[in-house]
Amino acid sequence: MTQMSYMEAIRDGMRVEMKRDSGVYIAGEDVAQFGGCFGVTAGLYDEFGPDRVMNTPISEAVIVGHAVGAAALGLRPIAEIMFVDFMGCCMDELHNQAAKMKYMFGGKAKVPMVVRTPCGAGLGAAAQHSQCLESWFTHIAGVKTVMPGTAADAKGLMIAAIRDDNPVMYIEHKQLLGLTGDVPDGEYVVPLGKADIKREGSDVTIVAWSWMLQKSLAAAEKLAAEGINVEVLDPRTLVPLDKDAILKSVSKTGKLVIVHEEIKTSGFGGEISAIVAEEGFDYLDAPIKRVAAPDTPIPFSPILEQTFIPSEEKIIEAVKALF
Amino acid sequence: MAEKKEQLLEMYKTMVRIRTFEKEAIDLFAAGKFPGFVHSYLGEEAIATGVCANLKDSDYICSTHRGHGHLIAKGGKLDLMMAELYGKSTGYCKGKGGSMHIADVDLGILGANGIVGAGMPIATGAAFACKYRKTDNVAIAFFGDGASDRATFHESLNLASIWKLPVVFVCENNGWAISNSQENHQNITDVSDRATAYGIPGVSIDGNDVMAISEAAEEAIKRARKGDGPTLIECKTWRHRGHFEGDPGAYKDPKDQEEWLSDAKDALVRVEKKLIELKYANKADLDKVKADAQTEVDAAVKFAEQSPDPDPSEVLTDVYTV
Amino acid sequence: MDIQKKQLLEFYQQMVTIRIFESRVCELFAAGQIPGFVHSSLGQEAIAAGVMACVEKDDKVGLHHRSHGEMIAKGADMNKMMAELFGKATGTCKGKGGSMHIADMDLGILGANGILGAGYAIATGAAFACQYNETKDIALCLFGDGQSNRGPFHESLNVAALWKLPIVFICENNGFGLSNPVKEHLATDCVSDRAAAYGIPGVTVDGNDVLAVYETTLEAVDRARKGNGPSLLEFTTWRWHGHFEGDPAVYKDAQEQEEWLKKDPIPRFAKQLLEQKNATQAELDEMQAKGEALVDAAVKFAEESPWPDVSELFTDVYDRQM
Numbered sequence: 001m002t003q004m005s006y007m008e009a010i011r012d013g014m015r016v017e018m019k020r021d022s023g024v025y026i027a028g029e030d031v032a033q034f035g036g037c038f039g040v041t042a043g044l045y046d047e048f049g050p051d052r053v054m055n056t057p058i059s060e061a062v063i064v065g066h067a068v069g070a071a072a073l074g075l076r077p078i079a080e081i082m083f084v085d086f087m088g089c090c091m092d093e094l095h096n097q098a099a100k101m102k103y104m105f106g107g108k109a110k111v112p113m114v115v116r117t118p119c120g121a122g123l124g125a126a127a128q129h130s131q132c133l134e135s136w137f138t139h140i141a142g143v144k145t146v147m148p149g150t151a152a153d154a155k156g157l158m159i160a161a162i163r164d165d166n167p168v169m170y171i172e173h174k175q176l177l178g179l180t181g182d183v184p185d186g187e188y189v190v191p192l193g194k195a196d197i198k199r200e201g202s203d204v205t206i207v208a209w210s211w212m213l214q215k216s217l218a219a220a221e222k223l224a225a226e227g228i229n230v231e232v233l234d235p236r237t238l239v240p241l242d243k244d245a246i247l248k249s250v251s252k253t254g255k256l257v258i259v260h261e262e263i264k265t266s267g268f269g270g271e272i273s274a275i276v277a278e279e280g281f282d283y284l285d286a287p288i289k290r291v292a293a294p295d296t297p298i299p300f301s302p303i304l305e306q307t308f309i310p311s312e313e314k315i316i317e318a319v320k321a322l323f
Numbered sequence: 324m325a326e327k328k329e330q331l332l333e334m335y336k337t338m339v340r341i342r343t344f345e346k347e348a349i350d351l352f353a354a355g356k357f358p359g360f361v362h363s364y365l366g367e368e369a370i371a372t373g374v375c376a377n378l379k380d381s382d383y384i385c386s387t388h389r390g391h392g393h394l395i396a397k398g399g400k401l402d403l404m405m406a407e408l409y410g411k412s413t414g415y416c417k418g419k420g421g422s423m424h425i426a427d428v429d430l431g432i433l434g435a436n437g438i439v440g441a442g443m444p445i446a447t448g449a450a451f452a453c454k455y456r457k458t459d460n461v462a463i464a465f466f467g468d469g470a471s472d473r474a475t476f477h478e479s480l481n482l483a484s485i486w487k488l489p490v491v492f493v494c495e496n497n498g499w500a501i502s503n504s505q506e507n508h509q510n511i512t513d514v515s516d517r518a519t520a521y522g523i524p525g526v527s528i529d530g531n532d533v534m535a536i537s538e539a540a541e542e543a544i545k546r547a548r549k550g551d552g553p554t555l556i557e558c559k560t561w562r563h564r565g566h567f568e569g570d571p572g573a574y575k576d577p578k579d580q581e582e583w584l585s586d587a588k589d590a591l592v593r594v595e596k597k598l599i600e601l602k603y604a605n606k607a608d609l610d611k612v613k614a615d616a617q618t619e620v621d622a623a624v625k626f627a628e629q630s631p632d633p634d635p636s637e638v639l640t641d642v643y644t645v
Numbered sequence: 646m647d648i649q650k651k652q653l654l655e656f657y658q659q660m661v662t663i664r665i666f667e668s669r670v671c672e673l674f675a676a677g678q679i680p681g682f683v684h685s686s687l688g689q690e691a692i693a694a695g696v697m698a699c700v701e702k703d704d705k706v707g708l709h710h711r712s713h714g715e716m717i718a719k720g721a722d723m724n725k726m727m728a729e730l731f732g733k734a735t736g737t738c739k740g741k742g743g744s745m746h747i748a749d750m751d752l753g754i755l756g757a758n759g760i761l762g763a764g765y766a767i768a769t770g771a772a773f774a775c776q777y778n779e780t781k782d783i784a785l786c787l788f789g790d791g792q793s794n795r796g797p798f799h800e801s802l803n804v805a806a807l808w809k810l811p812i813v814f815i816c817e818n819n820g821f822g823l824s825n826p827v828k829e830h831l832a833t834d835c836v837s838d839r840a841a842a843y844g845i846p847g848v849t850v851d852g853n854d855v856l857a858v859y860e861t862t863l864e865a866v867d868r869a870r871k872g873n874g875p876s877l878l879e880f881t882t883w884r885w886h887g888h889f890e891g892d893p894a895v896y897k898d899a900q901e902q903e904e905w906l907k908k909d910p911i912p913r914f915a916k917q918l919l920e921q922k923n924a925t926q927a928e929l930d931e932m933q934a935k936g937e938a939l940v941d942a943a944v945k946f947a948e949e950s951p952w953p954d955v956s957e958l959f960t961d962v963y964d965r966q967m
């Protein structure tokens with residue numbers, strides 16, 4: 001175990017795999033000497049050299065598209081897109097190429113690639129640099145979507161994502177980069193599709209991921225002081241989704257609150273609540289609640305941005321409304 | 324002659340206003356007065372100035388993440404800009420946009436842009452509208468050397484060329500795309516070589532020479548207004564600062580940096596020398612321009628600081644046109 | 646260039662086989678035996694035959710929607726191809742892909758593509774992998790004139806040139822992007838003019854002359870294999886049929902169509918072979934018969950093959966199902 005930040009843990013995950021497998025390389029804008037816009041790849045250029053940590057032009061389509069071709073030939077690219085907001089510039093390469101190659105070629109292709117990209121609000125970066133867009137990707141069959149919420153998961157999921165033989169969207173949160181935690185050393189793998197109960201409880205289940213996991217844990221502490229014992233479940237990966245774990249938790253608590261930073265309409269919370277409504281209706285003794293961002297672009301001004309981001313208070317309010 | 328004097332003095336004023344605004348913005352950002360990203364235009368003032376000097380109010384520009392200079396040169400108001408940087412309700416975007424999204428559609432400013440290369444298709448569309456409506460208005464797309472590698476560059480220039488649209492593509496080649504130098508992001512030295520791919524004129528000029536820029540822009544804009552189609556102008560310059568405030572720019576060679584910031588190269592100093600040499604102005608005149616700009620910027624800061632924050636309910640407005 | 650007789654005969658065999666295959670596919674489509682879209686490459690056979698003769702089995706090719714010919718010339722199994730067109734379980738993609746998605750990774754065929762311009766980046770990535778793994782393999786990327794206007798063209802050629810990747814970009818300029826003639830969608834006379842934008846060689850050559858195609862490609866392949874980076878080749882040709890089967894192509898000029906039909910690459914090459922005494926009429930007839938037999942067998946194989954089990958709908962979505 002080593003104490004490290006979420007950012008260091010992502011890096012450590014990449015480093016472990018780059019050491020283990022010479023086919024793993026990183027390509028993206030300013031990822032080399034500069035270390036990436038947020039510093040996530042800092043030092044890897046010095047460690048692995050220019051052939052494995054490569055700056056690209058500002059060309060998102062070919063950053064993701066070349067990764068598809070290289071992965072089809074057996075390499076394991078980690079393509080960095082500087083902000084998840086820029087995925088619009090390379091969606092075809094992800095959803096029509098990477099995601100579909102295997103299926104439309106009748107199973108005879110493998111596309112083991114990772115697109116690593118940061119999401120999230122809170123930096124005053126406004127509408128084009130702050131979004132959470134995970135349900136864009138969960139809506140594409142053939143892509144897996146990973147969203148770590150702790151330092152240890154950041155590492156374990158990174159290693160699993162690189163080893164996975166499918167295209168994986170690895171979405172890290174900008175607000176979590178500095179979050180520290182104990183991270184297992186060496187080849188620590190968190191399997192994709194396995195949820196984690198981050199806090200056990202008996203009265204209500206909160207399903208939350210990424211930054212909202214941390215907010216939900218903080219809210220749970222406050223609710224405990226008021227006598228509500230919250231279970232916080234972190235799915236960690238949205239596709240594949242550990243729905244058994246969610247149903248099991250809801251069967252225990254009878255109540256479900258889903259918290260995400262994406263806007264509410266067509267957010268992934270809708271999918272989880274549909275699953276629970278279809279398969280766990282009998283467990284519920286209250287309506288399902290969703291806490292999500294409003295259906296708006298992300299505003300710049302700090303006061304507006306803070307109003308936009310789902311807060312601890314809103315989570316607490318939603319939970320209390322069920323009692 | 325009088326006209327030339329007038330024009331040069333006017334351009335000088337604009338450059339000074341940009342520089343003063345940018346210096347102030349840097350200090351304010353460092354002092355924590357506003358959040359987000361600030362990409363400084365220091366060193367590149369001649370480009371926006373020289374190009375926009377040839378525009379009418381009814382012409383359009385599409386700017387970039389490094390957009391303050393373009394906005395000022397197209398007539399943007401410093402107080403509304405500053406209030407936007409502060410995220411105040413009186414700002415250009417009511418505090419919803421911030422530095423990378425300032426726009427003033429009434430002045431033909433179709434927005435700064437947080438997405439590199441996004442301005443080119445929008446300017447192409449604006450030019451289409453100008454032509455469709457049979458006006459003689461034009462659109463300018465400003466973009467960086469880095470943006471010239473994006474897919475949108477290719478699609479926009481091709482379309483603008485085959486439809487002979489009144490648009491001028493102005494590449495501000497400041498040598499860098501964040502930490503990536505031009506030679507590390509493209510296999511050519513002159514971005515203007517790319518004009519060949521679209522059968523349009525392409526020129527490369529000294530991006531720190533406001534007169535040269537103004538002349539090249541004048542010709543391209545004339546051509547566009549006449550219906551002869553787009554032009555690609557590359558202005559070679561240097562970004563004085565890091566990519567954004569907070570980036571120390573450690574990837575730059577200190578020698579290059581020093582040379583580009585020297586009096587011999589600095590765009591503003593060069594105009595000053597020219598004004599004095601041509602006896603268009605004396606030192607006192609120049610000082611007055613600077614003092615006026617400082618007064619204007621101080622007033623903008625004061626306006627921004629005294630303005631109210633937006634009401635939180637504003638989060639929910641302006642999403643759709645109703 | 647001194648080309649061996651064996652190679653010359655091979656060109657002819659490939660061209661006639663492709664011609665027979667494509668003609669048969671059109672008939673079967675008209676008869677309702679093939680669902681979906683079929684984009685015929687009739688008239689463009691010389692490009693497939695000439696280009697693919699320049700590469701080895703381990704070299705990679707990225708293709709597009711009109712690529713049956715190239716697959717055959719790269720060595721794809723026609724039985725499986727035909728079965729795929731029918732949607733049968735024995736098809737190259739188990740019936741999951743159809744005409745626009747035929748691939749064979751073992752032969753380096755990285756797939757046809759239903760998305761215009763999606764092949765550039767994939768082939769660029771394949772070339773990157775060849776360079777990264779220090780193999781001597783190279784990649785080819787084939788595409789139509791219409792697709793050369795898509796953004797990924799620009800991003801891919803820029804990166805390939807910058808990184809000196811072992812790749813050759815090959816445009817099959819068949820006069821149209823769907824109904825849109827080249828004159829209307831391309832801002833320059835030649836697609837190869839675009840090479841200047843990336844600092845790489847670019848040439849335009851008669852695509853109905855199999856020997857010219859071969860020689861031009863050979864040089865570019867050699868350059869790529871030697872580590873000297875990409876080239877952009879343009880082969881001019883003509884699409885005989887409509888855009889897809891069922892398109893009557895009313896937008897074509899009848900006279901132009903007639904002239905191009907006269908430039909049929911197959912009789913033209915047959916004449917050359919006979920005149921230069923590289924083949925006898927009997928040999929040519931024999932090759933024709935061989936092509937017929939292969940295609941007959943492919944159709945029989947496809948017809949007799951079973952449909953996929955409906956459970957196949959759910960397989961192959963992820964590697965190792967979740």
Ligand SMILES: Cc1ncc(C[n+]2csc(CCOP(=O)(O)OP(=O)(O)O)c2C)c(N)n1
Pocket residue numbers: 029058060082086089388389437438439440466467468469470471495497499500501562566
């Ligand atoms: C599509 C997209 N990709 C990447 C970025 C991140 N980014 C912002 S500015 C920049 C560099 C831009 O370089 P250039 O176009 O040369 O303009 P300059 O900053 O030099 O003025 C990058 C990569 C972005 N905002 N949008």
Ligand SMILES: Cc1ncc(C[n+]2csc(CCOP(=O)(O)OP(=O)(O)O)c2C)c(N)n1
Pocket residue numbers: 684710711759760761762788789790791792793819820821822823884888
């Ligand atoms: C991105 C995308 N846009 C549009 C289409 C529809 N489409 C398919 S083929 C075609 C024309 C292609 O022209 P060209 O590239 O010249 O190839 P050709 O058909 O002439 O071989 C169009 C518009 C598509 N498949 N993908």
